[in-house]
Amino acid sequence: MTDHALLHEALESRDRGAAGGFLYGVKSTRIVCRFGCPSPAPKRENRVFFPDLQSAKNGGYRPCLRCRPDEEAEPLVDELMGLLRSEPDVVWSEALLKERGYCPRRVRRAFLRTHGRSFLDMARRQRVVAGSSARQGGEKTIEAQLSAGFESASGFREAVTKLLGRSLKEVSRPSPLGLTFIPTPLGDMIAATTEEALYLLEFADRPELPKELRSVETDAGHTLSLQRNKGTEAVEREVAAYFAGDLNAFAQMPVRYGTAFTSSVHDALCTIPPGTTISYKELAEKISRPGAFRAVARANAANRLAIIVPCHRVIASGGKVSGYAGGVWRKEWLLEHEKRYAEGC
CATH class of the missing domain: 3.40.10.10 (DNA Methylphosphotriester Repair Domain)
Known part of the structure; x- marks a missing residue:
């Protein structure tokens, strides 16, 4: 494509x-x-x-006067995203939003405008990730369902299918292609690996995740499984070390995908040192395609190996931090985190 x-x-x-x-x-x-x-x-x-x-x-x-692309995210959005991170076990609803002094209608409009999804949908996905992770850890379906705040097993199974694009029964079968959920300060990440190679590392709340996982299955030639392997254990260790500030280069062997042009962009991204940034135009010049900065930006957006292929180190020509599929707030956090440990802080 x-x-x-x-x-x-x-x-x-x-x-x-x-x-x-x-x-x-x-x-x-x-x-x-x-x-x-x-x-x-x-x-x-x-x-x-x-x-x-x-x-x-x-x-x-x-x-546009409806989606307001000229407006920054409302403080309301930042505030509620902070609550999602600090209170991961809360089962959010319109009633709870009202109880805490928020107008559900305003919250919905603000999140649709800035994230393309409602706040309640984002909160629900976060709970599904928690339940899937519990299931992977050996808990029975009913225990995982309750820990995720779902009243019915069928509702939990349906939500897992929506998150992963595969039923809970399908991903419970053994396979060389393992999935694991990794907690981070920016929310859970999901990794897909065999024992030899890494196929995906993404933030688990991305709505296009099921589509990416289908591509991973095609590339790997295996179906996904919540079963752990040496590869999932290795990426868990490295991601934890990265967020602790103890790692700035990954040993995991990522699998190439996409067109030759996309691969050239991703290879160039991996040469950007932690703590530094470049513009899309500079990245295009780096691969000897100075006029292709728009295509470079699209290849950057197609990255499915977050933090390993550091697309967050590319910013707009004017120095503005924008254009990150995982959310600009995450991009800003990652850049500040890398700057701190690059400076030895």
């Missing part, structure tokens, strides 16, 4: 995370929108993509 096709697919599925910070313009109205905008998606021939808002404005496009 071409990089352009990925953006078209992200637009049609309203998957803002898969867009990697890109915006889309509607040629007929000269309006630019966020991916995930509640407005109907335009026809393919009526679409144009921009790496940032300034590029769209330079092309004569004005910001």
Whole structure:
């Protein structure tokens, strides 16, 4: 699938995370929108993509009044994301939001505009990850279901299927391709490995995760399993060391995927030292394709090996931190974390 096709697919599925910070313009109205905008998606021939808002404005496009691509995330969003991280066991509902003084309607609008998903959906996915991790740890389905805050086993199974794209029964079968959930200060990550190679390392709340896992199964030639192996244990150790500030280079052997151009971009990303950043334009020049910075940005967004292939070290030409599928707040945290340990702090 071409990089352009990925953006078209992200637009049609309203998957803002898969867009990697890109915006889309509607040629007929000269309006630019966020991916995930509640407005109907335009026809393919009526679409144009921009790496940032300034590029769209330079092309004569004005910001949409519904999804507000010219506005930063509301403090409300940052506040609730902080609560998700600090209170992972809370079972959020509209009633609980009201009880804590939040307007559920306003919360929903703010999250759809900034994340392309509702707050309650994000909270539910977080609980599913916790339940899946418990199931992997040997707990029975009923125990994992209760620990994740689900009242029924069927609801838990359905949620696992939505998260992984495979039923709980399917991922409970032995396979050389193991899945593991890794807790981090930025939320759980999910890794897919065989004993010899690493196929995926992603933040588990990304909505496009099931699609990525299907690609991993195709590349590996195996179905996914919650069964652990030497590879899952190794990546758990390395991720823990990275977040502790004790590791800045991974020993895991990542599997190449995508086009030759995508691989060249990912190889170049791995040469960016921790604690430093470059622009998309500089990255394009690094691979001797100075005019291809938009294609470079799309290849950057297609990365499925978070922190190992450090796409978070690429920023906009003006120095703005933007365009990270895992969330700009995570990108900012990672850059500050790497800067600290690069300076020996």
